Amino acid sequence: MPREIALGDALVPGLLLLFVVSLALLWLIDWLAGRFGLYRMVWHPPVFRLALFVCVFGGLALLLL
Amino acid sequence: MSVNAAAIATPNSRTVVLDTLRDETGVWLFVFKTLLAFYLTGWLAMRFSLAQPSTAMLTVIIVANRQSGMVLAKSFYRAIGTLAGAVAAFVIVGLFPQQRELFLLALSLWIGLCAGGATLYRNFKSYAFVLGGYTAAIIALPVINHPPAVFDSAVARISEVLLALIVSGAVNDVVLPSRMRDVLRRTARAQFAHFIGFVQGSTGGSIPRDVMENAHLRFVRDAVTLEDLRSSVIFEDAEARARSGHLQLFNQRFMAASTSFQSLHHLINRLQRNGQTASAKAIIELYGPIGAALDAPIEAGAAAAILLPRLIAARKTMATRAPQLRHSLTGPNAVRDFDTGASLLLRFSEELHAYVESAASLQAPRLLLRSPERVNFERGNDFASAGLAVFRTTLTMLVLGFFWIDSAWPTGASAMLIATIFAGLFATAPDPVRATRSVLLGYAIGMSAGFFCVFFVLTRMDGYGLLVAGTAPFLMVGLMALMRPLIASYGLGYCMGFAYILAVKNPMVFDPSSFLNDVIAQLIGLSSAAIAFIVVPPAIGSHWLRRRQLERLRRQVTLAAEAPLAGLRQRFESVNHDLFSQVVAQTAPGSADSRALIAWALAVHETGGALIALRQDRLTHRMPAEVDQCIALAINALARFYERPDSAGYARTRDAVSNAIDRASAEPSARPLLDHLHLIRLALLDGESAIADYMPETPAAQELTHAS
Numbered sequence: 001m002p003r004e005i006a007l008g009d010a011l012v013p014g015l016l017l018l019f020v021v022s023l024a025l026l027w028l029i030d031w032l033a034g035r036f037g038l039y040r041m042v043w044h045p046p047v048f049r050l051a052l053f054v055c056v057f058g059g060l061a062l063l064l065l
Numbered sequence: 066m067s068v069n070a071a072a073i074a075t076p077n078s079r080t081v082v083l084d085t086l087r088d089e090t091g092v093w094l095f096v097f098k099t100l101l102a103f104y105l106t107g108w109l110a111m112r113f114s115l116a117q118p119s120t121a122m123l124t125v126i127i128v129a130n131r132q133s134g135m136v137l138a139k140s141f142y143r144a145i146g147t148l149a150g151a152v153a154a155f156v157i158v159g160l161f162p163q164q165r166e167l168f169l170l171a172l173s174l175w176i177g178l179c180a181g182g183a184t185l186y187r188n189f190k191s192y193a194f195v196l197g198g199y200t201a202a203i204i205a206l207p208v209i210n211h212p213p214a215v216f217d218s219a220v221a222r223i224s225e226v227l228l229a230l231i232v233s234g235a236v237n238d239v240v241l242p243s244r245m246r247d248v249l250r251r252t253a254r255a256q257f258a259h260f261i262g263f264v265q266g267s268t269g270g271s272i273p274r275d276v277m278e279n280a281h282l283r284f285v286r287d288a289v290t291l292e293d294l295r296s297s298v299i300f301e302d303a304e305a306r307a308r309s310g311h312l313q314l315f316n317q318r319f320m321a322a323s324t325s326f327q328s329l330h331h332l333i334n335r336l337q338r339n340g341q342t343a344s345a346k347a348i349i350e351l352y353g354p355i356g357a358a359l360d361a362p363i364e365a366g367a368a369a370a371i372l373l374p375r376l377i378a379a380r381k382t383m384a385t386r387a388p389q390l391r392h393s394l395t396g397p398n399a400v401r402d403f404d405t406g407a408s409l410l411l412r413f414s415e416e417l418h419a420y421v422e423s424a425a426s427l428q429a430p431r432l433l434l435r436s437p438e439r440v441n442f443e444r445g446n447d448f449a450s451a452g453l454a455v456f457r458t459t460l461t462m463l464v465l466g467f468f469w470i471d472s473a474w475p476t477g478a479s480a481m482l483i484a485t486i487f488a489g490l491f492a493t494a495p496d497p498v499r500a501t502r503s504v505l506l507g508y509a510i511g512m513s514a515g516f517f518c519v520f521f522v523l524t525r526m527d528g529y530g531l532l533v534a535g536t537a538p539f540l541m542v543g544l545m546a547l548m549r550p551l552i553a554s555y556g557l558g559y560c561m562g563f564a565y566i567l568a569v570k571n572p573m574v575f576d577p578s579s580f581l582n583d584v585i586a587q588l589i590g591l592s593s594a595a596i597a598f599i600v601v602p603p604a605i606g607s608h609w610l611r612r613r614q615l616e617r618l619r620r621q622v623t624l625a626a627e628a629p630l631a632g633l634r635q636r637f638e639s640v641n642h643d644l645f646s647q648v649v650a651q652t653a654p655g656s657a658d659s660r661a662l663i664a665w666a667l668a669v670h671e672t673g674g675a676l677i678a679l680r681q682d683r684l685t686h687r688m689p690a691e692v693d694q695c696i697a698l699a700i701n702a703l704a705r706f707y708e709r710p711d712s713a714g715y716a717r718t719r720d721a722v723s724n725a726i727d728r729a730s731a732e733p734s735a736r737p738l739l740d741h742l743h744l745i746r747l748a749l750l751d752g753e754s755a756i757a758d759y760m761p762e763t764p765a766a767q768e769l770t771h772a773s
Contacts, residue, residue: 010216030303031303031306031307033303034302034303034304034305034306034307035307037304039303039304044239045303046238046239046242047239049238050235050238050239
């Protein structure tokens with residue numbers, strides 16, 4: 001994946017796009033977890049969510065390498 | 066004995082200390098979290114070498130709140146507003162890169178429209194509008210002399226603001242969050258327990274009018290509070306978000322059930338007043354099983370589900386008891402009154418069952434996968450007062466802008482910016498002049514503290530750690546003030562003034578003359594916002610707006626009579642509740658204005674509810690065109706009367722309704738509609754209601770006896 005992507009002639013960092021994609025992914029996971037009450041099995045849901053986001057974003061960012 | 070009494074009267078000093086500490090812990094937690102987010106944002110902004118770390122830091126102060134859900138909700142809307150404002154700035158600069166007059170005109174109009182939009186929404190949605198205007202200004206104004214730089218300016222501002230939002234959202238969500246979810250749960254429980262308790266307690270008979278008025282106030286406040294809380298809590302809790310639809314349904318059913326409940330009690334009261342005690346007693350007796358069914362320990366936190374089978378059993382008992390009671394009555398009028406009451410009671414018991422059912426499904430640990438029907442809580446907005454806000458803000462911006470151009474004032478942009486923020490932020494406040502004045506004072510104090518901090522403290526400091534150490538004590542003062550309700554607006558001004566004037570940069574610039582110029586521009590901008598609120602006073606709380614709200618409230622009956630039926634009941638109920646709660650919030654309790662409004666609200670609520678039920682039944686029951694025509698005439702007359710109440714209209718409406726009743730009673734297929742018509746008629750003839758003023762001096766004697 002290229003490091004910079006031209007969107008309408010403006011160069012956008014690929015990292016930013018991945019950030020948006022991982023936000024969307026996290027939103028989906030969050031929705032599913034809320035729907036089925038999965039957060040009840042987690043000690044501290046916000047920390048879990050933040051950690052999950054870091055994992056998702058970090059994993060996706062490896063695509064840039 | 067006396068020793069014991071003294072020990073009870075003066076609380077244990079240990080508990081006093083503990084209580085104070087518990088209160089103070091919350092405040093200090095807020096201060097600590099905000100400082101953490103503030104400095105983390107500043108540090109990150111410098112690491113990313115963003116142009117103005119101070120914009121990001123100011124954003125943290127603006128979204129700071131004690132409740133995590135509030136911060137997240139505010140951040141969400143702020144992000145939307147920022148993006149919209151950036152697009153607007155882009156378009157405006159693109160359209161008028163060379164003409165400063167047209168540029169300022171377009172910008173002022175955009176800011177004015179945003180301020181007007183803000184008055185149309187409650188909660189933080191209005192905030193998105195304010196920020197839309199403000200962001201357009203902070204992006205476009207600095208590049209006014211160099212339009213090609215607008216793209217970079219937009220990217221820089223968006224990155225700064227979004228960085229601040231992400232950091233403060235994460236900090237508030239992760240570090241010792243204070244949750245509103247529990248408040249929401251408590252509120253919903255209290256609403257349920259109070260309503261069930263009230264229904265159960267009033268099965269014995271009539272309720273005095275002032276108790277009814279207070280109960281109505283409480284019901285409305287409960288419904289609106291729940292809706293407000295729900296709209297913030299969905300941001301902090303995934304489970305609350307998944308249940309949001311259920312919660313809305315629960316609230317709608319609460320409003321429906323409480324409306325029918327009140328209609329029923331107004332009916333019983335009227336019958337008793339008119340001497341029809343036999344039928345009133347029969348209705349009360351029919352009502353008994355519901356009270357018995359609700360007599361269960363709900364306060365102890367038992368699930369609402371245990372009430373469901375009991376309510377079904379109560380309905381069966383009522384169905385078997387109704388024919389006997391009807392038989393015991395003599396005279397056609399008494400039987401007709403009883404029929405009206407019985408059908409109302411049936412409707413109420415169905416709605417109560419639906420309400421308890423949705424409460425039970427909310428309490429269930431696992432969500433049913435069935436998605437609830439979509440319901441919306443609609444608001445009653447006044448477009449004229451929004452227009453006033455548009456006019457005021459645009460005017461302020463234009464005056465400041467032309468002063469800026471004419472005087473070639475170097476820091477004019479800074480003055481315009483600050484005026485934008487406050488003209489928008491306080492457009493929805495009940496007393497904006499006082500609020501702006503205290504913010505102005507706080508702002509001045511904050512900037513003086515900033516002066517001291519920048520030129521006497523920071524000049525001796527080096528490195529980020531020492532910057533934090535040098536500025537934190539100053540900021541703490543303001544954050545503490547923000548938590549004290551009495552001086553909160555001074556605190557807001559202090560924090561914003563301090564964070565703005567600090568203008569942390571990397572490397573830091575120390576320039577007293579531009580610092581002082583900026584201070585003067587800020588104060589002028591803020592004062593011009595305050596002056597604008599004096600010159601073009603806000604509509605909120607004025608006599609003019611109250612009259613408009615009253616008209617709007619009455620027109621709700623027209624809405625009930627004429628709007629398309631799909632979803633009308635929910636629309637009617639939610640707009641009614643919203644309008645009513647606005648009115649209650651803006652009038653002094655117990656004043657003549659407030660009493661008149663409450664009286665009208667009760668009349669509108671009852672008549673509108675009956676009208677909607679009548680129109681729904683009219684669709685499902687076929688009847689001769691002639692009878693149908695008479696009913697349509699009566700509905701129309703009611704709509705006209707509530708639109709413009711006068712004595713002639715009253716007489717016309719009364720005759721139209723009684724005519725419709727006469728025709729309908731001769732027609733067996735129109736039987737179910739008769740109950741609704743009769744209810745409307747009784748409400749029309751009520752001598753204690755708001756419409757009593759329009760009744761003729763001597764009511765036709767046969768009218769009264771005929772009606773009751």
